[in-house]
Amino acid sequence: MVIKVLRPWPKSRAGYALSELLVASWIFCSISVGLVMGFTALERNYAATTDFAQNHADEMRISDYMAMDLRRAIAVQAAQNNTTIYIPAYYDSSGNPQTPALDGEGGVYYGTSGSSVTVHYYLMAGTIYRQQATAAPTPLAVNVQDFVFDVTDSGKVVTTRITFNPTFNSAGASANAITATAFYNTTLLRNSRTDINSSVY
């Protein structure tokens, strides 16, 4: 009589029990979900940070543009997201500087007496433009539909305040978060204004 001796499966050939599979799958899924969520969060954070940095750079550029025009302004009409600055008609039709002339009242003008050039800043269709006279508008910043620029006219000094909605929170930015993005620029107008009574500095 031959007696067969059953020997156990070698360990390398053993399978998993169902419970082991379930536990392993749960762990795998958890780690995967965690990784996906982590990557998503990182990606969103990266995008929000990039957006914030880009918006901040846009704020600086818009502010610098407006400050440049405000310094040489002779009149200002301020409104939210729509400001018009009047600068001297320094250039002739060919773009060359004109010789100044006296206005007889202690001041100076370029071109013809009482003339000026309008520089219009406005937000339209998600882009902030700067339009000088009748030239084609120059986009200063694109994809900035959430930007708000306020110009406070204090006479000799004009303050610009630019804010945007940061995108760190999917529920939208809180009022405090928007306020925290405010970029201020206070500019001393170098010229005497023609629209109000103001002195030169």
Next chain:
Amino acid sequence: MLRRSSKTIGSVLVWTVLVIAILSMIAVETLRLVTIKYQNALQTSTWQEALLAAESGIDLAIVELRKSLYPAPNYAWQSWTNSPSDGVTGYALTTVPNAGLNGMPMTIEANVDAPAQLIDSTNSWQYYRIRTVGTIPISGPARASDNPQDTKLRRLSLRWERFTNGILSPHALAAPQVSRRIEAVVRPVSAFDQAIMSVGVVDLTNQNIVVDSYDSGDPTKSTNGLYDVAKRQENGDIATDGQLIDAGNAQIYGDVATNAGTVSGVANIAGEERTDFYQEPIPIGAPSWNASNPSVTLVTGTTTITASPTEGSVASRYILSGISLSGGKTLTIAGNPDGSQTYVEIYVTGDISVTGTGQIVIEPGVTATIYFAGNVDISGNGVLNSNNQPSDLMLYGIQPPGNTPEHVNFGGNSQITASIYAPGHDVTVNGSGTNGHVYGSIVGKTVTMTGVSNLHYDESLGATGMINNYKIVSWFEDNR
């Protein structure tokens, strides 16, 4: 002993290399982004500093213009190529080491000229045009911003500079830099730009004085060239380089300014109250005339000095060693009988003293300018300005040597119509009480007023008399 198969070892190596590669790529990308942003920030800051450099050029030019107002030798325009005039540009190049970011040098170019069309025909005052360029090198590579709008705004000079000596004339560059250009026009400012200006204390001695202004040249601000309370203006400004104005409960229709000081006793100020005032008054030097009218050299009794229709002529200039009048003696400064415009300039090397019933009479049509080196004591209606225009009697106090105390005292006048510029003299004006009126402007080392109830500043004085300063009236950044 456990041994791993070569397959497993290779897998670990691949994974390691892969992870390192991914991390390296992330690091490189991060570094690239940060470098770009850093470069942008650096370029932006340098661009801002270039404006400061350009504005410094305007200051440098105004310093030279102010120097030219001082008595000779004033060394104005000494380090410049030329003294500016019509068609002649004075040019100066100044480099300030380590003034910019990262220790970069700041280069300031200033061009000044005096175009003929910038001469005010009413008083022959020359306005000056100042064109400056401020330049600062950009550290780092000659690389434009990653944002085209930034590039359009800041106009960095990476390979080409668009300005040469302040003029639009491009030329090649060895290294990147930022240049900004400003054109400003400055106008002369009269010594009589304010109602009262003092180097030290202004004391109105509690007389409830009213300080206001009128413009004798503007019929909407005066009547027949004279003060009219119904046309009162609010440019009766009072200022001091010192710290104290005792306004004596004054009603001031104008601004009040001190040099970080205080104003006391103010009933009402219509304008601003400022503490940032400082304006160094230009000292008066002795006139340097080549010749003068020798007909009168000393006045001690009744005398007549004749004015001339030609301003600045030898006939119109007198040098007197002193004026001393009392007991009904009169110095008459005579003009033409028809009252037409005549001029006289008198340089008194000593004192002026008019006491008792003595009097100096300025006849109609005469514009008198009196320079005095000593003290002035004029009492009891001692001056009669027949024109009733403060611009027709201008008194200039020559700067006393060292700290010699000298004074100007006007006393007992119910009406004084004159402009007094004596920044080296203590000036005291005594009115005749409740009806005392002063028409004009007063500049003194100190200014004290007693018994004067009204001071009316004639705004037209701001365009006459000696030039004391230059003021920017036009400013434009040329951002081509």
